Amino acid sequence: MKLIHITDLHLMPPGETLWGLDPLARFDAALADIAAHHADAALCAITGDLTEKGDIAAYALLRERLAGFPIPTRLILGNHDDRANYLKVFGGADETGHVQHVLKHEGRHLLFLDTLKGPPSSAGLYDAPRRAWLEARLAEGGGAPAYLFMHHPPFDIGHPLMDLIKLDDAEAFAALIKGHDIRHIFFGHAHRTISGSWNGIGFSALPSLNHQLPLVGGSVETVYSDEPPMYAAVTLADAMTLVHSDAFMHRNPAQMHADAERGNWF
Structure with missing residues (x-):
């Protein structure tokens, strides 16, 4: 199974920028690049912080863009999102009132989790009702391989x-x-x-499509940095999970003749 992973769009209402960058323009560029090069993907997963402030106008922009996107897309929420406003635009709450869902594909279970705790905290929460939902879905899987999509990591990342x-x-x-x-x-x-x-489980995360966090605090003067946005092209197979990250806005030709290095490498 091939899927696309995108995260942390931080969309703003129409015409607004964030930290000097245009989240919507970057999202549009990502969607165009994915449609051009990965239209064979079975799924696109966007793992939260869909918006910067949870505005209904920003969710409406997201819905509009995805309506013309050729790959089925699953959304979950992050700490910058507003669950009530999201549901007004997209609907789709589970029985606990959270934005959680399951996709069964080729014998695999993909589980999309809602870790939004809510203001004023930016931390995540997966409380008893949500844990009960996940426990039931895992039980329904009957031991099938499971893949989790969530906004907040359940461990330190250093x-x-x-x-x-x-x-x-x-x-x-x-x-x-x-x-x-x-x-x-x-x-x-x-x-x-x-x-x-x-704990023996593989994991991966990606840069935001808008702004990044420097690996080392103080390496730039500001809390956030302008580093290349990326999406991931992922292959799920029985024996492995393969994740390719693509800095799609920084994919420029090298300083070489177009016909150079075209020979047999093996």
């Missing part, structure tokens, strides 16, 4: 700022998924390219 605002109830979350065949966790929130394993 970034002093972001580790303060990860998933609050991380230990309960870890206990819930223990013993299940969780193949990979895709998350946002970090505004950086990150990959590794946690």
Whole structure:
């Protein structure tokens, strides 16, 4: 199965910029690039912070853009989102009132989780009602390989700022998924390219489409930085999960003749 992962759009109402950057223009560029090069993907997953301030106008822009996008797309919420406003535009709450859903595809279960805690905290929360929902969905999977999509990581990522605002109830979350065949966790929130394993589970995160967090605080003068936005092209297979991150706005020709290095490399 091929899918596309995007995260942290931070869309603003029409015509507004964020930290000197245009989130909508970057999102449009990402969608155009994905449609041009990855139209064969079965799914696009966007893992939260869909908007910067949870404005209905920003959600309406998102809905408008996705209406013309050729790949089916699943959305979840991040700490910058507003659940009530999102539901007014998109609907789709689960029985607990959260934005959670399941996709079964080729014997795999893809689970999309709502970790939005709500203001004033930027941390995540996966409380008892949501844990019960996930436990029931995992049980329904009958042992099928599962892939989790969430905004907040349930573990430290080695970034002093972001580790303060990860998933609050991380230990309960870890206990819930223990013993299940969780193949990979895709998350946002970090505004950086990150990959590794946690308790034997692979994970990956991506830069925002708008602004990033410097790996080392003080390496730039501001809290946020302007580093290349990326999306990921992901392949889910029985024996592996393959994640390619693509800095689509910085894919420029090298200083070389167009016919150079076209020979046989093997």
